[in-house]
Amino acid sequence: MQQAIAVLDSGVGGLTVVKEIMRQLPREKIIYFGDTARTPYGPRSSEEVRKFTEQIVDFLYQFDPKAIVIACNTATAAALDYISAKVSIPVIGVIHPGARAAISATKTGNIGVIGTIGTISSGAYTSALHQLSPYVHVVSEACPALVPLVEQGQFRSKETTAVVKESLRGIKNSSIDCLILGCTHYPFLKDTIQEVMGKKVKLISSADETAREVSTILYDKGQLASRNESPVHQFFCSGDADMFQKIAKSWLGEQIRRTPVVWQVSKFVESF
């Protein structure tokens, strides 16, 4: 049996990473857990986010995955090092892939980052960017109003545009040439964010970039799947399964061409 890639997120945001893994690595089976009952993680303390992440990793570990993707910037900032030290398989976060892609893309060295309060206040992107290059200038801004829009399925509406405009007001006035979407929920709002920022600012989706780095690391370790038949993915969520399924179907529709099977694991969450 070929092992799956386990992907976890605070809710539906990680589906943007899943969509890209499905596109870039269509031979790979995915097991997903969205902690929709406890979303958003952004405003929570890093201790709490670390605890939640560890619980989900323990749940996913029973499926014997070959790699774990922490497809949530807040959880990556709070728990990547902790989880990496705990398990013996590769654990891939979303922050370094976004940072590397921004450094590859920038021409001026002025890089913007938007994310949740947890991600931005952790300074994880600034630290990742400066670990790679001391020559980049980083402007960051927390946008706490964006995740709730996505979790409610409001990807394009007048209200969405108004909220995005207000959230990006500060960063739009800076002289950045690329902007890291430092939250896996933001690609759902990519079109609106691009409109608000203007064409000259290149948007870096940490979701797309993470899928590519999963590909790089599995290849480096000789662990890419070789199956020819389409893999059957599995989705779990801790909250309302209908809302999760609706969003998953609308976002992944082209890739999976059928309704995703979603198991709600409310007992799992209640037991904590």
Place this chain on the structure above:
Amino acid sequence: MQQAIAVLDSGVGGLTVVKEIMRQLPREKIIYFGDTARTPYGPRSSEEVRKFTEQIVDFLYQFDPKAIVIACNTATAAALDYISAKVSIPVIGVIHPGARAAISATKTGNIGVIGTIGTISSGAYTSALHQLSPYVHVVSEACPALVPLVEQGQFRSKETTAVVKESLRGIKNSSIDCLILGCTHYPFLKDTIQEVMGKKVKLISSADETAREVSTILYDKGQLASRNESPVHQFFCSGDADMFQKIAKSWLGEQIRRTPVVWQVSKFVESF
């Protein structure tokens, strides 16, 4: 002492990878070997290219590098697996990074590849692309006239445009939406290639993408350099040191801000 990244190429083409490593990872020291006395590798047999690559790896290994980058598509196709099995440090080729970037970039799934006769006839790109995804369609074309232009320093001229036009005639008539520059010499001709192919075709530089994957793999292994002072790089070539130095200075000028020190190691080549 912090270890260097060793980079090798058949000539000056690998400097396009070096330039991107310097930009994306400015803390890293680089030791480069360009086999300018025996360039081009493209028309040679894979056995010969493997032997040359092994000789250069043996030479570079005395500097105790932390990773080896085979910054030449022909040598990657002929020798990557062989060298990887021989040494105990990461060996990074240029083919898989380009393939991964193309799969990430394509919207239609129609991907073009240009390279030397050796690279294209090896089928290495098609194989790397299909290893990742069975759904992409690959059109490839050998362009043997391009490397000599670069090794002579002819990056932009009427003759260059004419040769590029003629070389790309076949691939221009296909319906690709991205084109892998499957030879590290080609980024020197990027502007001309983009003009000839038109704006709608996205060019994928295996050089840029390889630098990023070096970053990913060194990060994954916890081996990124942490120095704050600028590293002092070293360049070796087997042919004419003046021509090599001239091209290296013109290409890397902004990055190194001084004339690169070039040692010619003709004895090394003569001794084979």
